[in-house]
Amino acid sequence: GENVEQHPSTLSVQEGDSAVIKCTYSDSASNYFPWYKQELGKGPQLIIDIRSNVGEKKDQRIAVTLNKTAKHFSLHITETQPEDSAVYFCAASKKAGKSTFGDGTTLTVKP
Amino acid sequence: DGGITQSPKYLFRKEGQNVTLSCEQNLNHDAMYWYRQDPGQGLRLIYYSQIVNDFQKGDIAEGYSVSREKKESFPLTVTSAQKNPTAFYLCASSIDSGTGGRQYFGPGTRLTVT
Numbered sequence: 001g002e003n004v005e006q007h008p009s010t011l012s013v014q015e016g017d018s019a020v021i022k023c024t025y026s027d028s029a030s031n032y033f034p035w036y037k038q039e040l041g042k043g044p045q046l047i048i049d050i051r052s053n054v055g056e057k058k059d060q061r062i063a064v065t066l067n068k069t070a071k072h073f074s075l076h077i078t079e080t081q082p083e084d085s086a087v088y089f090c091a092a093s094k095k096a097g098k099s100t101f102g103d104g105t106t107l108t109v110k111p
Numbered sequence: 112d113g114g115i116t117q118s119p120k121y122l123f124r125k126e127g128q129n130v131t132l133s134c135e136q137n138l139n140h141d142a143m144y145w146y147r148q149d150p151g152q153g154l155r156l157i158y159y160s161q162i163v164n165d166f167q168k169g170d171i172a173e174g175y176s177v178s179r180e181k182k183e184s185f186p187l188t189v190t191s192a193q194k195n196p197t198a199f200y201l202c203a204s205s206i207d208s209g210t211g212g213r214q215y216f217g218p219g220t221r222l223t224v225t
Contacts, residue, residue, distance in 0.1 A: 006153075009151075032212060034213060034214075036216075041219070041221075042218055042219065043115075043201050043203075043216030043217050043218050043219050044154070044201070044216050045216065046213050046214075046215075049213060089153060089154065093212075098156070098159070099156075099214060101153040101154040101155075102153055103151075103152055103153040104151075104152070104153050
């Protein structure tokens with residue numbers, strides 16, 4: 001089955017700096033790669049996603065890049081703010097019903 | 112939380128008791144999922160359903176059961192056979208388009224079994 005590895009497990013940055021979280025996947029048939037943000041005690045919420053026919057997608061301060069050949073994708077957050085502090089999960093799927101999640105990255109943005 | 116409700120938010124049970132967690136969605140989504148989340152770990156799939164009256168086991172189905180009698184509802188029962196039931200349980204739904212798609216998560220239920 002699909003295996004998703006996410007790094008780093010914790011990340012601490014100063015407010016205003018950039019943060020990068022990386023994920024690798026094993027199944028070359030995976031075609032959908034979402035990123036979710038989870039605040040303490042809440043359910044994850046989608047922040048950005050990318051499909052395998054696109055190499056990069058940007059939404060304001062957040063961007064995702066995908067390298068299908070290397071089977072990895074990354075989340076980039078620029079100009080980080082304290083409210084960006086949360087746990088971030090990547091996932092990979094190739095059909096509805098089966099998403100494999102990474103173990104999460106705890107991001108702390110220091111004021 | 113995207114039209115998905117889970118109740119209750121906190122649940123306490125004694126060991127040996129079965130307990131049912133509620134999940135309802137008003138998004139008209141075909142697919143629904145149950146995940147378990149343990150501290151410092153990712154989401155592990157327990158069961159999923161792509162259509163009413165049908166469901167499939169996920170990666171950690173042992174000790175759990177589900178039903179899907181209505182499109183809007185996908186309750187999860189944690190049975191006494193589940194060895195380590197204390198965890199945070201998340202329900203999600205998605206449009207079943209046949210390809211991977213966004214999942215909408217509920218607020219979660221934290222189950223504590225003593």
